[in-house]
Amino acid sequence: MEVATRIKKLPPYLFAQIEQKIAEEKQKGREILDLGIGDPDLPTPSFIIEKLCEEAQKPQNHRYPSYRGLYRFREAVAEWYLRRFGVKLDPEREVVSLIGSKEGIAHFAWCVVDPGDIVLASDPGYPVYKIGTMLAGGIPLELPLLPENDFLPDFSRFPQEVLEKTRLIFINYPNNPTSQVASLDFFKEVVELARRYNFIIAHDLAYSEISFDGYRAPSILEVEGAREVAIEFHSLSKTFNMTGWRIGFAVGNAKLVEALGRIKTNVDSGIFNAIQWAGVEALARTEEVLKWLLPVYQKRRDLVVSALSRVGIEVKPPRATFYVWIPVPSGFDSLGFANFLLDKAGVVVTPGTGFGRYGEGFVRVSLTTPDAVLERAMSRIEEALNQ
Incomplete structure (x- = not known):
């Protein structure tokens, strides 16, 4: 067989x-x-566990959850983005819940990549960027992150004809595995390229809250025009020690968010509502x-x-x-x-x-x-x- x-x-x-x-x-x-x-x-944190236990006792939370995510959770995500980044999101159109950001990243290529499409994936990088691309029939090309360039991609190394054929890029700052951080100026450069060459940016922001020495990571959505070309992935796993809970979200371009939500309505049945209510509590008490x-x-x-x-x-x-x-x-x-x-x-x-x-x-x-x-x-x- x-x-x-x-x-x-x-x-x-x-x-x-x-x-x-x-x-x-x-x-x-x-x-x-x-x-x-x-x-x-x-x-x-104990207050998150307590919220889960409280919500798990409610029979209404034992039924199928919303495919796109509990509205109150999506609203909490939008509230957090406004507090943290000054970015205003529409929880109805620009936020979708995920069974952990890994699931969303893997499925996202299915939303925008047709067989034979080129995808630039950070290398070294989270393996799922390339694997999701391969499962969608795309062609993953390495986006090298080299120490001589402070582990930031140098787009000038790609011929114009490659950028013109690129459908999607995966970037991730603060970066896993290199720990490199990126400035808003870097994100402005990437957004400008995406608009010029008509490709989509998938930014993995899972580590934004784990930072030191006064550093605070930006969101790509802080850049003017980013919402036209970008989707951003986040997770509660790292900030709240919730890796096993499997809850995350994607935000940004409404059309991309809708496409990811459409995939999810066909391949999963959402996140247990009690976990989403616990996520609401977590986001409200991040600091x-x-x-x-x-x-x-x-x-x-x-x-x-x-x-x-x-x-x-x-x-x-x-x-x-x-x-x-x-x-x-x-x-x-x-x-x-x-x-x-x-x-x-x-x-x-x-x-x-x-x-x-x-x-x-x-x-x-x-x-x-x-x-x-x-x-x-x-x-x-x-x-x-x-x-």
Whole structure:
């Protein structure tokens, strides 16, 4: 029995492979410290859980939810965007709920990409940008994020005829995996290009609230004209430690939002209403959460950067996300260094090539592990490298 060609073309999902490797090592009796996957170890705030429990008791919330999302949740998203970015959204036409932003990003290519269309996907980048494109029959081209350009794309490297044939680009700032941030001037440049060449921008803003040293990430929708060409994806997973809850949203161009909503009416039945009510509570109290959340990640960031400095690996402290993008020492490639740390230190990091070929020369460390575990992991890494 054969599966479809599109499935044969899909690479194994990076983090599923990492989980399998960890399981194999643990079966050998080794203690493995996992700095690979960006899954917050901190608990979901209690007031969000309490709201979920309250709403779960109501029989009306046990029925099918709205396909586009509970109106009050979409309204809460619009209220948050206005407070946070000064961007006014119509919750009826410009907001759609998602079963996590990953689901929305994967499905979005189906909305706008026909077989053979060119899609520029950030590389290194979240693997789903390319995978969603492939499933839609599009042709993903790498949008290189290089250290010499501060991990921002250089569109001048693409011939005009490629840009003219481009249907969609995926960008993501603050960026996973590089932790790079982008200015409004950068977004203005991308919006100008999109309007000139008639392509669509999908901006992944999942890490906007995880930022340090006074930095606050902008939304692409703050740029004049962005709403004509852009859709922006966000998630409650990172800010509120809700990765398992599967709730996110997309906002922006009404036609694109409607198309994504139309896909969703045909492939899923929406998010449990009690979770959406909990999301309403979360968005209303974002600043309350960030006051205790961000100092935890900043302390962990500083711990990792200091430990790396002691073994001669200099890393500029990232201003956003809960990742540190680390250049590998001389004599290693990305996979080789990740395997070295697993074998010699019992520490899992993510090889940069798992995010695309332009991730070569780097590994990613996640800060989503308890302080004591992170300290022990960095101590093991120092010891392995000193030996």
